[in-house]
Amino acid sequence: MSIDQHVLPGPEPVLNLPACHKEEDEYEMVYHKPATMVDTAMHYCPGCAHSLVHKLIMEVVEEMDIQEKTVGVAPVGCSVFAYDYMDIDMQEAAHGRACAVATGIKRLMPDKYVFTYQGDGDLAAIGIAETLHAVNRGENILIVFMNNAVYGMTSGQMAPTTLPGMHTTTSPDGRDVGYYGAPIKVSELLAVLPGSFYVTRQSVNNPNAVRRTKKALQNALKYQQLHKGTCLVEIIGNCPSNWKMTPVEAAKFIDEEMVKTFPLGDIKVPNAEDLKIF
Amino acid sequence: MTEFKLMKGNEAMAEAAILAGCDAYFGYPITPQSEVLEYLAREMPKHNRIVMQAESEVASINMVYGAAGAGFRTMTSSSSPGISLMQEGISYIAGAELPCLIVNVNRAGPGLGTIQPGQGDYFQSTKGGGHGDYRMIVLAPASVQEMADFVYLGFDLAEKYRNPVLMLSDGAIGQMMEKVKFKPYTRPEVDKSGWATTGKPKTRKRNYITSLHILPEKMEEHNRHLEEKFKMIRENEVRFEEYNTEGAEYLFVAYGLSARICQKAMDMARQKGIKVGLLRPVTLYPYPYQRLNELAAQVKLMLSVELNSGQMVEDVRLAVNGKVPVEFYGRMGGMMPTPEEIVHHLETLIQYHHVN
Ligand SMILES: Cc1ncc(C[n+]2csc(CCOP(=O)(O)OP(=O)(O)O)c2C)c(N)n1
Ligand code: SF4
Ligand SMILES: [Mg+2]
Numbered sequence: 001m002s003i004d005q006h007v008l009p010g011p012e013p014v015l016n017l018p019a020c021h022k023e024e025d026e027y028e029m030v031y032h033k034p035a036t037m038v039d040t041a042m043h044y045c046p047g048c049a050h051s052l053v054h055k056l057i058m059e060v061v062e063e064m065d066i067q068e069k070t071v072g073v074a075p076v077g078c079s080v081f082a083y084d085y086m087d088i089d090m091q092e093a094a095h096g097r098a099c100a101v102a103t104g105i106k107r108l109m110p111d112k113y114v115f116t117y118q119g120d121g122d123l124a125a126i127g128i129a130e131t132l133h134a135v136n137r138g139e140n141i142l143i144v145f146m147n148n149a150v151y152g153m154t155s156g157q158m159a160p161t162t163l164p165g166m167h168t169t170t171s172p173d174g175r176d177v178g179y180y181g182a183p184i185k186v187s188e189l190l191a192v193l194p195g196s197f198y199v200t201r202q203s204v205n206n207p208n209a210v211r212r213t214k215k216a217l218q219n220a221l222k223y224q225q226l227h228k229g230t231c232l233v234e235i236i237g238n239c240p241s242n243w244k245m246t247p248v249e250a251a252k253f254i255d256e257e258m259v260k261t262f263p264l265g266d267i268k269v270p271n272a273e274d275l276k277i278f
Numbered sequence: 279m280t281e282f283k284l285m286k287g288n289e290a291m292a293e294a295a296i297l298a299g300c301d302a303y304f305g306y307p308i309t310p311q312s313e314v315l316e317y318l319a320r321e322m323p324k325h326n327r328i329v330m331q332a333e334s335e336v337a338s339i340n341m342v343y344g345a346a347g348a349g350f351r352t353m354t355s356s357s358s359p360g361i362s363l364m365q366e367g368i369s370y371i372a373g374a375e376l377p378c379l380i381v382n383v384n385r386a387g388p389g390l391g392t393i394q395p396g397q398g399d400y401f402q403s404t405k406g407g408g409h410g411d412y413r414m415i416v417l418a419p420a421s422v423q424e425m426a427d428f429v430y431l432g433f434d435l436a437e438k439y440r441n442p443v444l445m446l447s448d449g450a451i452g453q454m455m456e457k458v459k460f461k462p463y464t465r466p467e468v469d470k471s472g473w474a475t476t477g478k479p480k481t482r483k484r485n486y487i488t489s490l491h492i493l494p495e496k497m498e499e500h501n502r503h504l505e506e507k508f509k510m511i512r513e514n515e516v517r518f519e520e521y522n523t524e525g526a527e528y529l530f531v532a533y534g535l536s537a538r539i540c541q542k543a544m545d546m547a548r549q550k551g552i553k554v555g556l557l558r559p560v561t562l563y564p565y566p567y568q569r570l571n572e573l574a575a576q577v578k579l580m581l582s583v584e585l586n587s588g589q590m591v592e593d594v595r596l597a598v599n600g601k602v603p604v605e606f607y608g609r610m611g612g613m614m615p616t617p618e619e620i621v622h623h624l625e626t627l628i629q630y631h632h633v634n
């Protein structure tokens with residue numbers, strides 16, 4: 001049935017407005033999309049973490065008023081189009097090379113805020129060398145590490161972060177740790193390096209988690225002013241499509257399964273001395 | 279600085295990078311060009327420029343991508359195995375239209391090969407190397423002087439066309455010492471504000487650097503745009519040198535180090551009464567097809583001399599299009615032909631083709 005068939009001929013319908021109705025200018029603005037986001041539809045699946053995290057980063061950029069001073073690096077992965085959504089100058093890096101690209105940007109423009117946005121395949125598999133060395137050099141950048149335990153973009157293959165026993169298209173019987181090794185805990189690994197300054201693992205699967213993630217991103221971008229090293233914000237990302245779950249199930253899966261391998265919370269925090277100037 | 283200096287090719291190239299205003303150099307050690315990184319590690323900080331030893335050539339070319347994307351003059355150098363590792367990055371740089379200079383001090387291969395000079399990377403340099411439809415402008419120096427000069431030229435061309443430029447040198451020219459003069463240089467004004475990622479002010483739209491065009495229509499449009507650019511490059515940037523081509527009956531075609539050896543061979547042959555000239559392509563892309571085609575109407579035989587198993591000879595044949603015999607002579611693995619060897623080969627070919 002087409003939409004037209006619903007439109008019946010007759011007089012204009014009378015709207016019965018509820019008693020609490022206010023005119024537009026009577027409302028108090030409690031939420032708005034950050035002006036640092038491009039006003040366009042996103043290509044992400046419903047319930048995907050990427051869209052939410054894009055918005056959080058851009059909220060922080062807006063609140064810190066650093067749009068003019070921020071350069072982002074997009075990865076190859078589902079978030080490859082990040083530059084279509086974030087209204088800042090950005091560079092698209094080859095798969096896994098974001099940290100090398102960010103190094104090139106940041107070393108030449110040390111006063112700019114530079115971040116990479118990378119999936120777990122991008123960062124922990126093909127780009128582990130670039131990532132590890134960037135952190136070891138203490139590149140003064142923020143790495144936003146979106147860990148959804150699968151290769152999202154290529155439709156759900158096993159990632160270095162895939163949970164033991166987790167079914168993916170390339171581990172149809174579940175990840176065999178004896179064959180492929182255990183999931184890499186990137187944050188714990190990189191926190192060991194003196195070049196990392198702030199390392200935390202968060203999620204965005206419930207409102208409190210979203211608030212904590214935003215706080216972590218705020219901290220990390222603020223710390224960039226200190227020139228003290230790399231900040232790594234790992235975010236356990238929902239990928240309902242490739243986990244073959246509804247968005248609600250995916251949110252639950254993070255609390256029930258993902259956190260067993262990837263416990264949430266701060267892994268390395270700056271000492272009070274370093275933060276004195278704030 | 280206009281007085282002559284005695285320098286290695288690699289060092290002259292590094293010094294020229296500083297004089298050309300190179301903001302950042304990223305590299306990884308490999309023989310026979312490690313002097314470049316060493317020289318710049320010492321000298322760049324004195325000029326407040328960035329120099330960085332990357333963890334691999336994969337990283338260095340991507341650092342170049344980042345710096346070039348932010349609008350800076352930037353370069354890397356390496357030798358054959360390292361240049362192979364950079365091919366992914368070069369393809370992205372070409373796709374994203376970023377200007378930069380890449381120097382390959384060619385050693386003999388394939389594989390780890392040897393650290394001795396070679397010209398086996400001709401195909402890789404001129405026919406793509408990485409994936410997709412793209413070209414680099416390829417400059418082939420034949421002296422220490424040109425290793426310096428082509429740094430300026432390379433940066434200028436890269437910025438003019440927003441395209442990577444490759445200087446294809448080799449282990450001999452990189453390592454040998456010759457006199458070199460650093461000529462005064464005026465850097466052309468280039469406005470990068472329309473695309474460089476320097477941070478988006480409220481007054482302009484965001485700049486983003488990408489090689490991704492997911493819609494086939496858009497991708498083809500981009501391919502066509504690149505091809506337009508390469509066409510302009512082919513029309514305007516062909517460079518070559520000729521020696522004794524007037525009245526020549528035979529022609530050596532050789533670039534870089536081989537051209538140096540052929541010059542000597544040419545002199546020896548001429549003393550014997552063989553009227554041979556030399557065409558030295560200076561740009562390997564774009565290639566002097568047209569001039570070679572013209573010369574094919576005049577000479578009776580062409581001999582392409584290369585330090586490989588016969589790569590550029592395919593382009594000579596393409597240019598000549600069957601008008602005259604085009605033959606090849608080469609040594610490999612770091613072995614060099616002597617001028618005598620080349621003359622002897624030319625004499626044999628003249629007999630064989632009955633073109634005396
Ligand atoms: C060199 C190279 N190899 C493989 C690919 C194909 N590829 C694209 S995205 C991707 C994995 C992305 O997974 P991840 O980084 O976890 O990001 P997600 O999509 O899950 O957010 C792969 C393998 C590629 N683009 N380039
Ligand atoms: S496949 Fe997964 S990561 Fe990719 S957009 Fe869909 S939910 Fe997000
Ligand atoms: Mg992933």
